[in-house]
Amino acid sequence: MKILVPIKRVVDYNVKVRVKSDNTDVDLSNLKMSINPFCEIAVEEAVRLKEAGVASEVIAVSIGEKACQEQIRTALALGADRGIQIETDAQPQPLAIAKMLAKVVDAEQPQIVLMGKQTIDGDNNQTGQMLAALTNMPQGTFASEVKVDGDKVEVTREVDGGLVTVALNLPAVITTDLRLNEPRYASLPNIMKAKRKPIAVQTPEELGVEISNSLDVLKVEEPAARSAGVMVESVDELIEKLRTTAKVI
Amino acid sequence: MTILVIAEHNNDALKTDTHKVVAAAAAIGGDIDVLVAGANCGAVAEQAAKLTGVSKVLVADNACYEHQLAENLGLLVADLGKGYSHILAAASTTGKNFLPRSAALLDVAQISDIIRVDSADTFARPFYAGNAIATVKSNDSIKVITVRTSAFDSVEETGSASVESIDNAQDAGISSYVRSELTVSERPELGSARVIISGGRGMQNGDNFKMLEEVADKLGAGVGASRAAVDAGFVPNDMQVGQTGKIVAPELYVAVGISGAIQHLAGMKDSKVIVAINKDPEAPIFQVADFGLEADLFEAIPELNSKL
Ligand SMILES: Cc1cc2nc3c(=O)[nH]c(=O)nc-3n(C[C@H](O)[C@H](O)[C@H](O)COP(=O)(O)OP(=O)(O)OC[C@H]3O[C@@H](n4cnc5c(N)ncnc54)[C@H](O)[C@@H]3O)c2cc1C
Ligand SMILES: Cc1cc2nc3c(=O)[nH]c(=O)nc-3n(C[C@H](O)[C@H](O)[C@H](O)COP(=O)(O)OP(=O)(O)OC[C@H]3O[C@@H](n4cnc5c(N)ncnc54)[C@H](O)[C@@H]3O)c2cc1C
Numbered sequence: 038m039k040i041l042v043p044i045k046r047v048v049d050y051n052v053k054v055r056v057k058s059d060n061t062d063v064d065l066s067n068l069k070m071s072i073n074p075f076c077e078i079a080v081e082e083a084v085r086l087k088e089a090g091v092a093s094e095v096i097a098v099s100i101g102e103k104a105c106q107e108q109i110r111t112a113l114a115l116g117a118d119r120g121i122q123i124e125t126d127a128q129p130q131p132l133a134i135a136k137m138l139a140k141v142v143d144a145e146q147p148q149i150v151l152m153g154k155q156t157i158d159g160d161n162n163q164t165g166q167m168l169a170a171l172t173n174m175p176q177g178t179f180a181s182e183v184k185v186d187g188d189k190v191e192v193t194r195e196v197d198g199g200l201v202t203v204a205l206n207l208p209a210v211i212t213t214d215l216r217l218n219e220p221r222y223a224s225l226p227n228i229m230k231a232k233r234k235p236i237a238v239q240t241p242e243e244l245g246v247e248i249s250n251s252l253d254v255l256k257v258e259e260p261a262a263r264s265a266g267v268m269v270e271s272v273d274e275l276i277e278k279l280r281t282t283a284k285v286i
Numbered sequence: 287m288t289i290l291v292i293a294e295h296n297n298d299a300l301k302t303d304t305h306k307v308v309a310a311a312a313a314i315g316g317d318i319d320v321l322v323a324g325a326n327c328g329a330v331a332e333q334a335a336k337l338t339g340v341s342k343v344l345v346a347d348n349a350c351y352e353h354q355l356a357e358n359l360g361l362l363v364a365d366l367g368k369g370y371s372h373i374l375a376a377a378s379t380t381g382k383n384f385l386p387r388s389a390a391l392l393d394v395a396q397i398s399d400i401i402r403v404d405s406a407d408t409f410a411r412p413f414y415a416g417n418a419i420a421t422v423k424s425n426d427s428i429k430v431i432t433v434r435t436s437a438f439d440s441v442e443e444t445g446s447a448s449v450e451s452i453d454n455a456q457d458a459g460i461s462s463y464v465r466s467e468l469t470v471s472e473r474p475e476l477g478s479a480r481v482i483i484s485g486g487r488g489m490q491n492g493d494n495f496k497m498l499e500e501v502a503d504k505l506g507a508g509v510g511a512s513r514a515a516v517d518a519g520f521v522p523n524d525m526q527v528g529q530t531g532k533i534v535a536p537e538l539y540v541a542v543g544i545s546g547a548i549q550h551l552a553g554m555k556d557s558k559v560i561v562a563i564n565k566d567p568e569a570p571i572f573q574v575a576d577f578g579l580e581a582d583l584f585e586a587i588p589e590l591n592s593k594l
Contacts, residue, residue: 166386175461196379199468266576
């Protein structure tokens with residue numbers, strides 16, 4: 038079976054972004070960019086399914102400007118077999134991304150689409166669910182365990198109250214949570230090998246998807262800053278402050 | 287303008303998340319209907335009818351909705367939602383699961399995690415782990431929205447809405463429920479706790495969380511954790527506070543042995559009062575703390591417990 042892994046290029050998780058002074062966007066110039074951590078977990082899971090003999094091919098797909106080929110190369114170095122880049126400078130919103138991914142699903146016919154539950158930049162947590170709806174696939178979101186069994190997959194999901202396990206007919210969409218696995222580091226030989234793996238480039242027009250974003254961003258601001266606090270010297274002083282100054286206990 | 291709010295519940299009781307989503311709906315303005323989809327969920331509908339500001343409660347009581355499977359609920363909400371100007375759900379793991387499906391079926395965007403309503407089409411939402419707040423205007427005919435419940439106060443229960451049952455079973459037949467392992471706790475849930483005490487990697491193991499539980503019980507607090515504490519297996523996943531866990535804003539948040547990574551701060555920095563207990567004076571958590579105590583937690587927590 039084929040596994041399709043949509044991945045996104047995002048600002049590295051260690052970077053604290055700043056808002057541009059004209060309040061139109063965040064300033065991403067000269068910041069370190071990486072593969073979204075949840076997408077990295079998705080690649081790792083797909084590669085493990087291939088190593089276990091469950092999957093036959095792992096395809097990484099990313100939608101974005103040319104530079105997102107770097108993140109596709111990262112996925113190839115982790116063990117994906119080939120890449121697809123859908124090249125666009127427009128910043129598509131989740132619904133448009135899901136529509137493009139649905140076209141790739143049509144063409145590639147994967148049995149599983151493994152992707153991140155959310156990106157650490159957009160924080161939308163939508164794309165996988167939207168893709169599942171558009172392709173009429175079931176979904177296992179926020180996965181902490183994935184077990185393929187014949188024409189079904191069992192997914193254990195991290196939910197607010199604990200864990201819930203669902204059984205999904207294949208093909209299915211699975212979105213990853215933090216506990217699904219710990220991604221490996223790409224070895225130098227694998228990084229070299231990845232350079233020779235193919236990346237096909239397509240455009241939204243070729244897929245027949247028009248990118249129309251229905252949400253306008255009017256402004257982007259810094260969150261309200263917290264006023265400076267104080268250090269206390271002892272547990273007694275802490276209790277006293279909480280009782281009489283803050284009045285919260 | 288009529289707004290559809292999807293109730294959050296476990297078939298027996300309504301969750302307070304719904305009270306907060308109704309508050310967001312009231313800020314938008316217009317009539318408010320609440321959909322209770324579940325199985326044998328009549329008691330939930332009764333409760334929902336009491337929410338202040340609600341005109342009508344729709345009950346879809348069918349076995350196919352028992353476990354809130356996204357495939358089925360997504361279809362139902364997309365079908366009913368056609369007649370509404372807005373569809374709102376909590377940004378809980380349930381809301382986040384089914385609502386984007388409904389949005390895609392309706393061919394509209396979803397606005398995730400709103401923290402403020404500016405007008406009927408303009409909302410504020412955080413992104414980049416809460417380091418930026420975007421004001422977003424929707425041009426869609428139906429606005430599909432998840433609400434960050436920590437940013438809204440619950441409505442009261444002074445209403446008496448009509449309750450109408452609807453016969454609309456949307457069984458997609460492509461997924462099924464297998465089992466659940468839900469955490470049972472006597473302590474308040476993180477989403478509604480007035481006080482939260484959270485432990486991080488500094489706690490060293492799961493047993494040591496008992497120290498925090500003792501303090502929590504004296505304060506009527508919920509107990510949370512950092513990702514590092516969950517990953518290390520000290521505590522279950524539903525205790526994780528942060529960008530990719532639970533977002534909380536209690537009156538008092540006490541962070542114990544937590545360094546204060548961006549991703550953790552994203553989940554708690556809107557708390558009214560923040561206390562940090564950490565032995566490292568350089569820990570970034572002190573930058574957001576109202577009261578910081580530089581101390582070894584294994585001395586400070588037992589002392590705190592004995593003096594409360
Ligand atoms: C003011 C503002 C500025 C923005 N600036 C930028 C920007 O400079 N660059 C930018 O890229 N976005 C930017 N965005 C975000 C953008 O508009 C979309 O919201 C975002 O690209 C898609 O949503 P998400 O990443 O939050 O999706 P989520 O639904 O959180 O993503 C879940 C999963 O979907 C998959 N996925 C998501 N996007 C892609 C993709 N492009 N290719 C392949 N798989 C994908 C991944 O598997 C990911 O883990 C900005 C948003 C705002 C509001
Ligand atoms: C994609 C992604 C998503 C993430 N999402 C989240 C999230 O939702 N929530 C989250 O919390 N993190 C999240 N993280 C992880 C985050 O980056 C940090 O790694 C994590 O928050 C660190 O947890 P910690 O503070 O407990 O551990 P550490 O950073 O190791 O800090 C431990 C602290 O304990 C202190 N300490 C140790 N011993 C003692 C003692 N005896 N007395 C007093 N203090 C002591 C130390 O001084 C230190 O400051 C995410 C990361 C990624 C990449």
